[in-house]
Amino acid sequence: MTTTPATNYAFIDSQNVNLGFQALGWKLDWRRFRVYLAEKYGVQKAFLFIGYIPENQQLYTSLQQAGYILVFKPVLQTKEHGAKGNVDADLVLRAMTEFGNYEKAVIVTSDGDFYSLVEYLYQKSKLETVLSPSSAKCSALLKKKAKERINFMETLRGKLEYRPQK
Numbered sequence: 621m622t623t624t625p626a627t628n629y630a631f632i633d634s635q636n637v638n639l640g641f642q643a644l645g646w647k648l649d650w651r652r653f654r655v656y657l658a659e660k661y662g663v664q665k666a667f668l669f670i671g672y673i674p675e676n677q678q679l680y681t682s683l684q685q686a687g688y689i690l691v692f693k694p695v696l697q698t699k700e701h702g703a704k705g706n707v708d709a710d711l712v713l714r715a716m717t718e719f720g721n722y723e724k725a726v727i728v729t730s731d732g733d734f735y736s737l738v739e740y741l742y743q744k745s746k747l748e749t750v751l752s753p754s755s756a757k758c759s760a761l762l763k764k765k766a767k768e769r770i771n772f773m774e775t776l777r778g779k780l781e782y783r784p785q786k
Contacts, residue, residue: 626662628748629722631715632688633707633729634670640730640753644774648753649782651686656780658687661726661748667714669707671695708733715741724748732759739765 641648657663668683672692680690691714693707708731715725715737725741727734730752741747742765750766752758754774763770773780 626723626748627664627721628662628724628726629715629718630657630661630663630666630726630728631711632666632668633711633731633734634668635707636729636731637753640757641773643757644754644777646777647782648773649780650683650688652780652782654687656776657726661724663726665689665718665722667691667711667718669693669711669714671707712737719746722746726751728752730754730758730762732761735759735761735765738762742766742769 637648654666657666666688668688669691670680670683670693672680673695683690691707691710693710711729712734715727724746726748727738727741728751734750738747738750747766747769750762750770752762752770752772755772758770758772
C-alpha cells in the first residue's frame with residue numbers, strides 16, 4: 621500500500637530568516653533548506669517572500685533554481701532604515717488565498733506579527749509547523765500560538781549551514 625505524499629506549502633519570511641541566522645553567526649544554505657522542507661515536511665510549494673532589488677537578480681535566479689516560488693515586495697530606500705520591504709501582509713494573504721490548495725502549512729519566521737495566522741491555521745488543523753531560526757530570537761507570541769508545532773533551526777547547523785564551494 622502506497623501513501624500519497626502530503627501537499628504541504630511553506631511560507632517563508634526571507635528577511636526574518638536571514639537576520640535570524642546572522643544573529644546565530646552562520647548563513648542558511650537555501651538549496652539544502654528547500655530539500656529539507658520537502659523531505660521533512662512534505663513541502664511541494666515553497667513561497668519565499670523577498671524584497672526586490674534589481675542588483676540581486678543572480679540571487680533570485682539561484683533561489684528559483686533551488687525550487688522556491690519568489691513573491692517580490694517592492695523595496696523602499698529610506699535614510700533612517702536603508703532598504704525596507706515588509707512582506708508580512710503578502711505572506712498572510714498568500715497563505716489564505718492558497719488555503720484550499722494545501723493540506724498543511726509550514727510558516728518560516730520568528731516574527732510575532734504572524735501570530736494571528738499561526739493561531740488560525742492551528743485551530744483549523746492546517747499548521748504543520750512554525751520553523752524559527754532560533755528559540756532566543758523567536759517571538760513569545762509565536763511560541764504560545766504554535767504550541768507544540770514550533771521547531772527551531774539552530775540545531776540544524778550541520779545540515780543547513782551554507783559552506784562555499786572550494
